[in-house]
Amino acid sequence: MRSPWVAALVIAAGIVVYPVTVLAVDGPPAFPSAHDCVHPATSDGKIWLVLGRFSDMAPAEQLAIRAARAGFVGTIATLDGCGRVVVATPGYTTLSGAQSAVEEARAAGFTASPEFEP
Amino acid sequence: MSIHSLGGVLLLDVVLLIVGSALLSSFGAVSSHRDVVRLAGLAWFVGVAALGILISLELMVGIDYGPITVLVSAGALFAVGLVVGSRRSAPADDDLACGRRFGNQLPVVAVGVAILAVILEAQFRAGRLAGLYEWDAMASWVPKSKALYEWGHLSPAFLNQVGNGWYPPLVSVLDALAFSAMGSSDVVTLHLLHWSALVAFAAAVIGLSSRHVPQVMLWPPLLALAAAPVLTQHADSPLADLPLDYFLSLALILVVLWLLGGPPWCLVVASVLLGAAALTKREGLPFVACLVVASLVAGRFASRRSWAPLALMAIPAVLLTVAWDTWIAIEGVRSQSPEIGYLGLFTHLGRVWPSVHLTLHVLYGGSWWVALPLAVVLAIGSATVARAWSLAALGAGYVVLTILVCSWATLSFPVLPFTTNGAVNPIVRLSGAIVLPAMAILPLLLAEAWWPRREPREAPSSGL
Numbered sequence: 001m002r003s004p005w006v007a008a009l010v011i012a013a014g015i016v017v018y019p020v021t022v023l024a025v026d027g028p029p030a031f032p033s034a035h036d037c038v039h040p041a042t043s044d045g046k047i048w049l050v051l052g053r054f055s056d057m058a059p060a061e062q063l064a065i066r067a068a069r070a071g072f073v074g075t076i077a078t079l080d081g082c083g084r085v086v087v088a089t090p091g092y093t094t095l096s097g098a099q100s101a102v103e104e105a106r107a108a109g110f111t112a113s114p115e116f117e118p
Numbered sequence: 119m120s121i122h123s124l125g126g127v128l129l130l131d132v133v134l135l136i137v138g139s140a141l142l143s144s145f146g147a148v149s150s151h152r153d154v155v156r157l158a159g160l161a162w163f164v165g166v167a168a169l170g171i172l173i174s175l176e177l178m179v180g181i182d183y184g185p186i187t188v189l190v191s192a193g194a195l196f197a198v199g200l201v202v203g204s205r206r207s208a209p210a211d212d213d214l215a216c217g218r219r220f221g222n223q224l225p226v227v228a229v230g231v232a233i234l235a236v237i238l239e240a241q242f243r244a245g246r247l248a249g250l251y252e253w254d255a256m257a258s259w260v261p262k263s264k265a266l267y268e269w270g271h272l273s274p275a276f277l278n279q280v281g282n283g284w285y286p287p288l289v290s291v292l293d294a295l296a297f298s299a300m301g302s303s304d305v306v307t308l309h310l311l312h313w314s315a316l317v318a319f320a321a322a323v324i325g326l327s328s329r330h331v332p333q334v335m336l337w338p339p340l341l342a343l344a345a346a347p348v349l350t351q352h353a354d355s356p357l358a359d360l361p362l363d364y365f366l367s368l369a370l371i372l373v374v375l376w377l378l379g380g381p382p383w384c385l386v387v388a389s390v391l392l393g394a395a396a397l398t399k400r401e402g403l404p405f406v407a408c409l410v411v412a413s414l415v416a417g418r419f420a421s422r423r424s425w426a427p428l429a430l431m432a433i434p435a436v437l438l439t440v441a442w443d444t445w446i447a448i449e450g451v452r453s454q455s456p457e458i459g460y461l462g463l464f465t466h467l468g469r470v471w472p473s474v475h476l477t478l479h480v481l482y483g484g485s486w487w488v489a490l491p492l493a494v495v496l497a498i499g500s501a502t503v504a505r506a507w508s509l510a511a512l513g514a515g516y517v518v519l520t521i522l523v524c525s526w527a528t529l530s531f532p533v534l535p536f537t538t539n540g541a542v543n544p545i546v547r548l549s550g551a552i553v554l555p556a557m558a559i560l561p562l563l564l565a566e567a568w569w570p571r572r573e574p575r576e577a578p579s580s581g582l
Contacts (some may be wrong), residue, residue, distance in 0.1 A: 007228035016234020018239040031120060032247065083302060 023110045030109075037082035041114040047098045048090040051110050055082065060085040073088045081118060090117060123307035124246075127299030129382040131162065133313050137192050140199025141390075145383040146206050148269045152394045156328075159321025162314070163368055164360075164387060166453070167394030168195050170288040171438065174397055177287060178445040182270035188298060220569075230337030236375045237344045238317055245354030247310035253541065256357045257281040263356075265295035273438030274449040282391075284453040286399040286442050289358040309354040312361075312516030316353045320344060323558055326371050330378075331565035339493065348486050348550060358399045363550040365395040366405055367558035370516065373413045373428070374562050377508055378419040385427050393434030397442065406435040406525045407550050419507035457531035466529065472536045473529035477521050478544040480538060480549045487553050494556040497563050504567035513556060514565055 034053070041047045050066055054060040060077040064087045067075040072089045079087040092098040098114035105112035127201030139284065142148050146159055172191050183185060222463070225261040250256045258281040265276055272290075277283030297303045320340065352360055369388040376384040391530055392409065395402040409433045414425050446453055456462065481491040494517060501510035525577060527548055528534050535541045 004224065007224045009229040011231045014229075015235045015239075018243075022243065030247075033120070068220070083304065101376045 018055060020099050030033065032082070034080075034082040034084050036083070037080040037086075037118065039116040039118070041116050042094055044094045046115050046117045047092040047095065048088040049092065049098060049101050051075065051087045051089070051105065051112050053084045053086050055084060057085050060087050063087045067105075067110060070110070072105070072108075072110075079110045088115070088117075120304075120307075123300040123302070123304045124310065127296060127307060127314065128243060130299040130311065133192055134162050134165030134169065135215060135266065136165070137169060137199070139204060140375060141168055142163070142199075142387070143203030144199040144201075145386050145389065146203075146381065147383045148203075149206075149334055156325045157322075159318045159323070160327050160368060160387070162318035163322060163364060163394075164390060165195075166292060166315075167365065167390050170291050171390075171393055171397060171434075173291045173295075174438075175441065177266075177272060177291075177439060181346040183266045183296060184270050188256075188295060192567060202236075215449070218238055218401075219487055220332040226288075226333040226337055230341065231478070232275055232331065233341055234320060234337075234344060236340070237321070238313075241316060241350065241353055242313055245313045247306060247352055247360070248309045250305045250356070252352075252355045252357055253463055254281070254358075254544075255363070258283070258285065259289055259358060260293065260305055260308070262287065262290035263297060263308075266290060266294035267297040267303055268385045274446075274451045277446075277449075277451045280397050281452075282400075283445050284451050285358070285400050286397040286439075288401070289356075289399075290359070293356055302309040303499070305356070308356050310517065313354050315361055315364060316344075316349075319367070322368050322526065326368070326375065328562050330375070330562040332408045335564045335569070336561040337556050339557055339560045341490070342490060343554065346487055346490055346553075348546060348553075352547065352550075357547070359544075359547040359550055362395055362398040362402055362405070363554040364565050365391045365402075366409060366551055367555040369431075370409055370512075370559050373409070373431075374509060374512065375418075375560050376427075377413070377416055377512070378562075378566065382427070385431050389431040392431060395437045396435035401523070401527065401548065401551070403439045404436055404522060404526075406432055407520035408516055408523055410513050412519060415515045416421050416442070416508045416512035419511050434442070441557045446524055455528075462530065467530065469529045469532065470525075473525040474530055476536050476543075476545055477525045477552075480545055481521075481552065484538065486538075486549070490553055491558055494553070494560060497560045497567075503562050505566040506563070509559070509563045509566050515561060517556050520555075524548045524552060549581070 038050075049072070051072075052060070052063055054063075058079065064075045064077040067089065068088065074091060075087060075089045077085055077087045089101070092101065092114065095114065102112045102114060135158060138156070139148065139154050142154075142157060142161050143162050144576065147160075148154050154161070169188075169192055170435060172195065176187060176191065177183060239246060249262060261280045262272065262277075262283070269276075272287065285501065293311065296308055300307060323340055324336070346410055349360070369391040372380075372384040372388040372391075376382075376388075376460075390407045395406055413428045413431070417425055417428055443453075444453075480486055492511065498510050498513040498517070501513065524545060528543060528545055537543050538544055538546050
């Protein structure tokens with residue numbers, strides 16, 4: 001291997017072989033987004049009523065306090081695992097019960113959606 | 119997690135490289151663009167060490183962490199490096215590399231780089247979406263980094279709440295720098311900063327050693343180390359153990375080069391790295407002491423018998439430890455001395471041998487390091503046979519002393535059981551401070567023993 005070109009080819013092969021193999025087997029790389037932590041409820045199960053998601057803790061805590069005062073007992077503000085703070089009322093086990101709660105939330109002035117708890 | 123965060127880590131890497139290169143220039147380590155490229159890995163660590171030490175000191179004197187502090191600190195270090203470096207007229211004055219001729223080494227280099235690339239790419243893939251599962255990372259290092267990033271300071275009340283809050287702050291500062299560069303406390307992408315450290319470490323070992331050893335002696339040990347189970351499991355983790363090991367390893371290589379006749383900047387850079395090691399973990403200072411004592415012993419056999427420069431090398435580490443200890447004492451941060459006290463060895467003699475045995479078991483009795491510790495012993499033995507006394511003494515002294523320090527960690531806390539379970543005894547992670555530095559100097563040790571230099575030396579080169 002006297003030619004630098006051959007050496008360069010060997011190095012290039014080493015650099016390329018792993019990503020090409022991974023792409024061939026697993027497909028293109030995934031870049032998870034904040035949306036990956038949103039799992040709308042479609043059936044009965046462990047469901048919580050999500051009232052909002054925020055970048056900062058302060059507005060999330062304010063909404064949680066407002067929701068608790070409006071009667072949504074047990075509302076929490078917690079990290080959702082995707083870099084945002086989620087405000088939600090946990091404790092629902094049926095989809096119909098959670099959808100009724102959505103209507104009650106709307107009547108109280110909140111925007112709500114039932115999601116599966118992580 | 120996102121492209122934005124990946125770009126932030128890359129940006130921080132570039133900043134650390136620029137700051138480190140400027141400082142290396144001021145030390146007289148680089149005199150050409152080729153030197154800058156060759157020593158880029160070392161420059162990254164010098165950048166981490168200098169910026170980490172400076173921001174840690176700023177925190178201790180009450181200057182809050184924040185974007186402005188980071189920019190001013192990095193800018194000041196860069197400016198000092200640039201100004202002092204530009205006033206240096208003399209090129210780097212090492213001529214070690216001229217002592218040996220190695221012939222055509224391109225095949226070994228090409229294959230070595232190709233294999234290393236695969237290992238590092240696999241490590242990148244593992245780290246890109248890694249969760250924060252290491253207890254020390256989630257309970258201590260990362261909360262401290264988040265506190266710095268969110269609040270700008272380390273409040274004593276907070277440090278008394280988190281695990282090992284009294285441990286030195288350099289790694290937390292480094293992680294906070296990553297958060298600042300990413301624009302969020304993205305603890306997932308944070309793993310890639312530690313992947314960058316692995317890449318920089320490999321580059322630094324290659325850059326420092328490649329001109330002094332035949333490539334066939336450099337690449338196999340390096341690749342074996344990069345593929346060692348402890349490294350592949352922890353290289354991406356936001357812990358302080360491997361950064362400590364990297365600092366120690368590079369400092370040890372620089373000491374070897376100085377003992378073999380290298381330029382004075384070797385010890386200057388080593389002292390900066392050892393200072394950073396002392397600010398990385400509580401165990402940093404004892405390991406620094408091991409390195410310095412082993413160097414002094416080796417110095418007795420080297421052509422350079424001056425002990426003063428080697429002893430002075432420890433001063434930044436001692437001063438920085440005193441500064442941090444003073445700060446936590448003044449601020450009322452609870453610290454923890456060994457459970458059995460510093461003289462408790464004599465009242466716990468029953469724990470001595472089990473502690474030493476546990477350390478030896480991690481090195482030679484399991485699959486954590488595979489055969490690397492055995493290779494170290496064989497290399498030291500072969501150097502002794504070849505009468506390369508200085509490096510044999512350095513290697514043996516460092517390994518024996520660090521085995522004792524690691525054993526002391528288990529011995530001094532009776533609450534730690536004699537087990538390799540990382541959840542209750544950190545001995546496996548600690549053992550990196552024995553193996554990584556020893557493996558890092560292994561190529562130099564073998565070359566000194568089995569690849570004699572040509573005498574007299576020929577035309578001097580411009581750099582290390």
